[in-house]
Amino acid sequence: MACSPLKTALSALFLVGWPLGAQAAEPAxxxxxxxxxxxxxxxxxxxxxxxxxxxxxxxxxxxxxxxxxxxxxxxxxxxxxxxxxxxxxxxxxxxxxxxxxxxxxxxxxxKLSGIVVVRKDSGLTDARMLDGRKVAFPAPNAMGAALIPRAEFSRKLGIRITEVYVKSHGSAYLNVMMGQADAAGGIRATFDQQKPELRDGLAVIYETEQYxxxxxxxxxxxxxxxxxxxxxxxxxxxxxxxxxxxxxxxxxxxxxxxxxxxxxxxxxxxxxxxxxxx
Incomplete structure (x- = not known):
């Protein structure tokens, strides 16, 4: 006895599977x-x-x-x-x-604020003392660590600095400890994460406004x-x-x-x- 067209179609589906469109969609x-x-x-x-x-x-x-x-x-x-x-x-x-x-x-x-650190033995106790000195930053637009400090140095403190960009917060702090920069911009969260031997050798001399x-x-x-x-x-x-x-x-x-x-x-x-x- 010959199979009906419907029975033939159903058998084919069971053999080869449902069409791709009927399968569960992959998650986005x-x-x-x-x-x-x-x-x-x-x-x-x-x-x-x-x-x-x-x-x-x-x-x-x-x-x-x-x-x-x-x-x-x-x-x-x-x-x-x-x-x-x-x-x-x-x-x-x-x-x-x-x-x-x-x-x-x-x-x-x-809130987020920036900090400026120096070596504890540097004799630098006020951010205005950085006028004309070299300051390390992770990147120009790192807000707390560079953007706000740079703006406040210029507008609030009236000082000019030499900017050095060293790619990361940790590198900025390390540059100060190694004497390659007089100060560094950062934020509390990254400063607190530094190893004690680095963190304990630095002092915070300035903190920006909070945002x-x-x-x-x-x-x-x-x-x-x-x-x-x-x-x-x-x-x-x-x-x-x-x-x-x-x-x-x-x-x-x-x-x-x-x-x-x-x-x-x-x-x-x-x-x-x-x-x-x-």
């Missing part, structure tokens, strides 16, 4: 870049568990991007290369205007639903001791929702005069 993949203010090994150690958490919470895949220097990271930001990015506050001001990045979360307790800290932001091409999932997954980390420990490594003391208006004060500082295009 997004890039997440982190400003390299810390050693890349530290960034990997801190952010890898967070990325794993985001994958579990959202069902998407995330590729952690760790650029070698802040200027390389900035080029990616300016070009909209990253779907999600943890960036300094003035980076956000710039790329919100250029690319439309939207802030998701930030530290809602601590809203780094946001994690999403590029507008990311679907709004996914951006919200990432936002809620990050906030959920702050509800458990284990999650708090992960956030502390970023460092974020108390995580909360970030809004574009949180960065309006920075927009009014005129920092574009000190921002260096990479």
């Amino acid at each position: 993949t997004y890039t997440l870049a982190v400003v390299p203010q810390f050693d890349l090994r530290r960034i990997e150690a801190v952010w890898r568990p967070i990325v794993d958490h985001l994958q579990s919470a959202t069902g998407a895949r995330f590729t952690l991007v760790t650029e070698t220097t802040i200027p390389v990271f900035e080029k990616g930001l300016h070009g909209g290369a990253y779907d999600f990015a943890y960036m300094n506050p003035y980076h956000y001001v710039v790329v919100h205007q250029r690319q439309g990045y939207k802030p998701l979360v930030r530290d809602v307790e601590d 809203t800290p780094h946001p994690l932001a999403a590029h507008p091409r990311v679907p709004a639903e996914m951006a919200e999932k990432v936002q809620q997954a990050m906030i959920a980390l702050g509800t458990t001791p284990m999650g708090d420990a992960l956030l502390d490594g970023i460092p974020i003391k108390t995580i909360g929702i970030a809004r574009d208006s949180d960065y309006d004060a920075l927009r009014n500082l005129g920092l574009e005069a000190f921002y260096v295009e990479q």
Whole structure:
């Protein structure tokens, strides 16, 4: 007895499988870049568990991007290369205007400020004493470590310095300890992470004004639903001791929702005069 056309078609489906369009779709993949203010090994150690958490919470895949220097990271930001990015506050001001990045979360307790350090045995006790001297910075647009200090040196203290850019916060501190620079710009978080033999040989002689800290932001091409999932997954980390420990490594003391208006004060500082295009 001959098989009916329907029975033949069904048999073929069972033999070769359903059409490709009927298979479960692959999860979307997004890039997440982190400003390299810390050693890349530290960034990997801190952010890898967070990325794993985001994958579990959202069902998407995330590729952690760790650029070698802040200027390389900035080029990616300016070009909209990253779907999600943890960036300094003035980076956000710039790329919100250029690319439309939207802030998701930030530290809602601590503020960001810059520090200036010297060797303890240098005899330098006041930032005004740096007039005409060499100051090491990680990169021109590292906000707390370079951008704000450079602006305040010029506008607030009325001093001129010789700027030296050495790629990382750690290298800036080391340049001072080795006598290759008279001072270095940094932030408390990176200074506190230095080895005791380096940190204990340096003294903080200046601290800048305080500002809203780094946001994690999403590029507008990311679907709004996914951006919200990432936002809620990050906030959920702050509800458990284990999650708090992960956030502390970023460092974020108390995580909360970030809004574009949180960065309006920075927009009014005129920092574009000190921002260096990479």
